Amino acid sequence: MPAVAIIGAQWGDEGKGKVVDYLAAKVSIVVRYSGGNNAGHTVINQYGEFRLHLVPSGIFYPQMTGVIGNGVVVDPEVLLEEIESLRRAGVDTSHLYISQRATLIMPYHRLLDGLEEESRGEGSLGTTRKGVGPAYVDKAARLGIRVGELLDPPTFRQRLAQVLEQKNAIISGIYHAPALSLNEIYETYCSFGERLAPHICYTEPLLQEALGKGRMVLLEGAQGTLLDVDFGTYPYVTSSSPAVGGACTGAGVSPAHITSIIGVFKAYPTRVGQGPMPTLIEGEIQDLVRERAHEYGATTGRPRRCGWFDGVAAAYAARLNGFTAVALTRLDVLDVLPRIKVCRAYHYDGQRLEEFPASISVLEQCRPEYEEVPGWLTSTAEVRRWEELPPQARAYVEQIEELAGCPVALVSVGPRREQTIVRRPLL
Numbered sequence: 001m002p003a004v005a006i007i008g009a010q011w012g013d014e015g016k017g018k019v020v021d022y023l024a025a026k027v028s029i030v031v032r033y034s035g036g037n038n039a040g041h042t043v044i045n046q047y048g049e050f051r052l053h054l055v056p057s058g059i060f061y062p063q064m065t066g067v068i069g070n071g072v073v074v075d076p077e078v079l080l081e082e083i084e085s086l087r088r089a090g091v092d093t094s095h096l097y098i099s100q101r102a103t104l105i106m107p108y109h110r111l112l113d114g115l116e117e118e119s120r121g122e123g124s125l126g127t128t129r130k131g132v133g134p135a136y137v138d139k140a141a142r143l144g145i146r147v148g149e150l151l152d153p154p155t156f157r158q159r160l161a162q163v164l165e166q167k168n169a170i171i172s173g174i175y176h177a178p179a180l181s182l183n184e185i186y187e188t189y190c191s192f193g194e195r196l197a198p199h200i201c202y203t204e205p206l207l208q209e210a211l212g213k214g215r216m217v218l219l220e221g222a223q224g225t226l227l228d229v230d231f232g233t234y235p236y237v238t239s240s241s242p243a244v245g246g247a248c249t250g251a252g253v254s255p256a257h258i259t260s261i262i263g264v265f266k267a268y269p270t271r272v273g274q275g276p277m278p279t280l281i282e283g284e285i286q287d288l289v290r291e292r293a294h295e296y297g298a299t300t301g302r303p304r305r306c307g308w309f310d311g312v313a314a315a316y317a318a319r320l321n322g323f324t325a326v327a328l329t330r331l332d333v334l335d336v337l338p339r340i341k342v343c344r345a346y347h348y349d350g351q352r353l354e355e356f357p358a359s360i361s362v363l364e365q366c367r368p369e370y371e372e373v374p375g376w377l378t379s380t381a382e383v384r385r386w387e388e389l390p391p392q393a394r395a396y397v398e399q400i401e402e403l404a405g406c407p408v409a410l411v412s413v414g415p416r417r418e419q420t421i422v423r424r425p426l427l
């Protein structure tokens with residue numbers, strides 16, 4: 001059986017958590033492969049409503065193994081809190097495993113994320129300040145400390161002492177902030193290590209063995225393709241690889257195993273943090289969409305910018321990831337709009353562009369070319385079959401399908417599991 005990747009196709013917050021939760025009933029392992037607790041996946045089910053930052057969204061199924069892969073940066077304090085809150089709600093977390101190779105988010109990463117953002121002033125990136133960027137910097141600089149090192153306190157202390165010396169030189173020398181204490185971090189992280197120990201293991205063999213036995217593995221993306229450090233709107237991106245390539249390196253799964261790549265698009269894109277968004281909705285309509293859908297960051301509470309569907313960016317994401325199917329979420333949010341705009345091309349410097357530009361300064365100057373389509377002005381929240389959707393809503397979905405160049409297999413019309421229209425099986 002194959003591996004299936006669920007990829008955010010926009011700037012994150014597309015509703016991947018719901019899609020993963022919906023599919024998890026059929027799979028034996030769900031793996032988070034990138035990002036950290038900058039993500040916030042909202043899942044609503046019989047246990048309650050959860051905002052998962054690190055634990056894979058499939059955790060609610062007792063037959064399923066949840067894996068935090070090597071590509072994730074792990075803040076152990078946040079992870080322990082999340083495990084504890086799941087346990088309190090009656091969710092079994094004994095089948096959650098964390099890769100030895102995952103990089104730890106340390107207190108200096110969180111501190112530096114904030115200090116760096118402040119020093120950027122007007123040019124800030126709008127990071128979540130969770131330490132994610134600085135942790136990936138250290139991973140690439142070979143200064144990262146890995147989850148597995150918590151299991152060997154003497155070596156951990158040695159490594160921490162080395163790294164902290166450098167970090168404190170930056171913290172106090174450049175930012176004039178108080179240096180961090182080696183002993184405090186060491187003690188705290190050792191106690192985190194003891195509590196996490198039952199969950200820490202080599203996770204790649206778990207996945208390889210499951211795939212070898214014909215079981216299905218689901219690769220759960222965090223953030224979105226337009227935030228990818230290589231392919232996103234650089235430098236206004238996160239520091240990891242949410243696009244499909246990151247699923248292989250971040251989980252330890254060969255691309256040969258991935259047979260389905262499902263792109264999750266929201267019916268209207270949103271963006272939180274800085275960086276251009278060519279199809280930003282102007283004025284009151286944006287407020288209406290934001291309030292109706294409660295578009296505020298699940299991690300930071302910041303208001304998200306809301307946009308019209310961007311066909312240029314969608315085609316780019318679809319080609320880059322090789323989507324085999326699209327899951328379209330939050331169609332119901334548009335139920336109240338009499339007219340809906342869809343972007344088919346950009347205009348820049350007298351030219352019509354159909355390709356998503358790599359240059360941020362070009363993207364900042366792009367003006368969208370819209371086609372306006374009629375809305376359906378009726379509630380879709382209770383619709384369960386494709387044929388029952390209003391014709392205008394079906395036409396809108398078909399337009400998205402044409403722009404993405406790939407079939408829309410699933411349409412979500414609300415947060416609950418059952419508020420899902422399946423046009424064709426995803427797996």
Ligand code: IMP
Nearest residue numbers: 012038039126127128133237238272273
């Ligand atoms: P960082 O990942 O915290 O470094 O933030 C970099 C950019 O990515 C900022 O614009 C964040 O708002 C954005 N970002 C990071 N994680 C998410 C997410 O899960 N959803 C939406 N935006 C995100």
